[in-house]
Amino acid sequence: MKIKVWVPLVITLLMVCLSSYGFCSGTDKFKRSDFPAVLMYHDIKETEINGFDVSVKDFCQQLDWLAAHEYKTLSVHEFVECLTQNIPFPKKSVLITFDDGYDGINTYAVPELRKRGMKATFFIIKNSMGTKLTGYSYLTEQQIKELSVDPLFSIQPHTLTHADLSKISAEQLQEEVAGSKKFFEDLTGTQSETIAFPYGSYNKSVLDAVERAGYKASFAVSDLGLYDHEARFSIPRIYMGIIMGKNNMELFKKSVLNYKSSPKEAFVERFGPLY
Numbered sequence: 001m002k003i004k005v006w007v008p009l010v011i012t013l014l015m016v017c018l019s020s021y022g023f024c025s026g027t028d029k030f031k032r033s034d035f036p037a038v039l040m041y042h043d044i045k046e047t048e049i050n051g052f053d054v055s056v057k058d059f060c061q062q063l064d065w066l067a068a069h070e071y072k073t074l075s076v077h078e079f080v081e082c083l084t085q086n087i088p089f090p091k092k093s094v095l096i097t098f099d100d101g102y103d104g105i106n107t108y109a110v111p112e113l114r115k116r117g118m119k120a121t122f123f124i125i126k127n128s129m130g131t132k133l134t135g136y137s138y139l140t141e142q143q144i145k146e147l148s149v150d151p152l153f154s155i156q157p158h159t160l161t162h163a164d165l166s167k168i169s170a171e172q173l174q175e176e177v178a179g180s181k182k183f184f185e186d187l188t189g190t191q192s193e194t195i196a197f198p199y200g201s202y203n204k205s206v207l208d209a210v211e212r213a214g215y216k217a218s219f220a221v222s223d224l225g226l227y228d229h230e231a232r233f234s235i236p237r238i239y240m241g242i243i244m245g246k247n248n249m250e251l252f253k254k255s256v257l258n259y260k261s262s263p264k265e266a267f268v269e270r271f272g273p274l275y
Helices: 005-021 056-068 076-082 103-116 141-148 169-187 204-214 250-259 266-270
Strands: 037-040 044-045 051-053 095-099 120-124 154-156 194-196 217-219
Touching: 005 141, 037 250, 044 056, 044 103, 044 217, 051 266, 056 103, 076 095, 076 120, 076 217, 095 103, 095 154, 103 141, 120 141, 120 194, 141 154, 141 169, 154 194, 169 204, 194 266
Parallel strands: 037 095, 044 051, 095 120, 120 154, 194 217
Antiparallel strands: none
C-alpha cells in the first residue's frame, strides 16, 4: 500500500475516521469491540521516507510499550481460532501485521520482534516479491520461505498484484483472491487462512469471493458495516506510520487502549476537520 497513490489513501483514512463514529453492522456475530487491537504496518526504516514508514526507533518504542504493559502478541492462526471457535481473546492481546512485504521487514522489524519473542503476520504481494516495482525493495521468495518456518511469523496473501479488488472484473477478482491463496499455500506449506485487502478497499463482491475461496477472515482498514457479512471478513486495523501524526507514540497508546475509536486526531491534523 506504499504505492504512491494518494487519493486511495485519503479515502481509506476517511473510512477509518468514519468507522470510529460507530458505523458497524448490528447483525454481525462479532463486533469491532470484540477484537483485540490489530496494527497495520508497512515498512520499517532507519529514517522515515513517507507517511507509510515507521522508524526503527519508533517501532522499538512501540514494541517495548506492549511488552512493558504485558500484551500478548497473537499469531494469525491464534486470532482466527478465537474467531471461528468462539474462544475469548486474551484480555491484553494484539495482532501485529505488515502489508506488501518490503525488505525493511527482514532488515529491521524481524530482528526486533525476535529479540522480544513477539509474533507478527506478513501480508505479501505475490508479483512484487524480489522486485523494486515501486522503487522500494521487496522480500525475495527465499526470504519469505525462511520467515514462514519461524514459529513467530505467519505469511498470508495480499493478493497477486495489489489491485483494488472493488474495481476489477469477477474473473480477475477470483484469480487475485483464490489464486494468491493457492500460491502462498504452495510456497510456504502452510494454510492461508486470511487475506488483507489492497488499499483496504472492498465491496460485497469482494467479501463473497473471499468467503468462497475458503478464507476464515479478511482484513481491511475500517469496517463500515455496509454489507451483510460477519465482521470477521472486514476486520479493521490501526494504520501505523508517520501519517498518524507528530505525536505518534501517544496515538499508538490511545489506539491500542481504545481500539473502538480509531485515531481520527491524526487525520484531522493532516487533512483538516471532517465537518
